[in-house]
Amino acid sequence: MSLPSFTKDDFQIFTVPGLEQRMELIRSHIQPKFQAIGSNLVSELEMKLGNDMYLHIAKHARRTVNPPNDTWLAIAHDKRGYKKHPHFQVGLFDDHVFVWLAFIYELPNKKQIGQALLDQIQLIKELPEDYVISVDHTQKDAFPVTNADEMVKALERFRDIKKGEFLIGKLFSTDDPILQNGDEFINTVKNIFFTLLPIYKVSMSA
Numbered sequence: 001m002s003l004p005s006f007t008k009d010d011f012q013i014f015t016v017p018g019l020e021q022r023m024e025l026i027r028s029h030i031q032p033k034f035q036a037i038g039s040n041l042v043s044e045l046e047m048k049l050g051n052d053m054y055l056h057i058a059k060h061a062r063r064t065v066n067p068p069n070d071t072w073l074a075i076a077h078d079k080r081g082y083k084k085h086p087h088f089q090v091g092l093f094d095d096h097v098f099v100w101l102a103f104i105y106e107l108p109n110k111k112q113i114g115q116a117l118l119d120q121i122q123l124i125k126e127l128p129e130d131y132v133i134s135v136d137h138t139q140k141d142a143f144p145v146t147n148a149d150e151m152v153k154a155l156e157r158f159r160d161i162k163k164g165e166f167l168i169g170k171l172f173s174t175d176d177p178i179l180q181n182g183d184e185f186i187n188t189v190k191n192i193f194f195t196l197l198p199i200y201k202v203s204m205s206a
Helices: 008-015 019-049 110-119 121-125 148-160 182-204
Strands: 054-057 071-076 087-092 096-103 132-134 166-173
Touching: 008 019, 008 087, 019 054, 019 071, 019 087, 019 182, 087 182, 096 110, 096 182, 110 121, 110 148, 110 182, 121 148, 121 182, 132 148, 148 166, 166 182
Parallel strands: none
Antiparallel strands: 054 071, 071 087, 087 096, 096 166, 132 166
């Protein structure tokens, strides 16, 4: 059976006003896709890593007024949660899909992970040129891994500042042909995650 991908209707959900209205569409249209895509990715990561991994789908439970501008699935080694651990993400804003290895501000050992990534920064510099880095999971902005100076600044900020974040991966615009084919999309996501595994392993051993 073919795996789902994301369509223009999914992206248009983020134009729907109102928290409840938007969340209802996210739950009915996007989250079932996250379940299918995420379950497949969990199996692949478990085979590569040799340990259990768990799928988490963003519930946006803390929101009381403002509807979410993006939504995502996350995969981590902890069944109880993902935000305090290095984790993999697939999600979407209104204009693109993001595929990240994510280190967000809730990590308790940011200083150690940040330094470990700086010590092994060559692993990041050797990534393909179309990979990008973000310093805030709530924003759309990202810069290419080819910008070595910004990469170092981003890692130092992640290490030293409480709210600092570091996300690395790839973005796909809504009109990218790869989103027309669910199986091709999932294979691309797997390859991105596998490419990022050496960086993930460094962070997990920090």
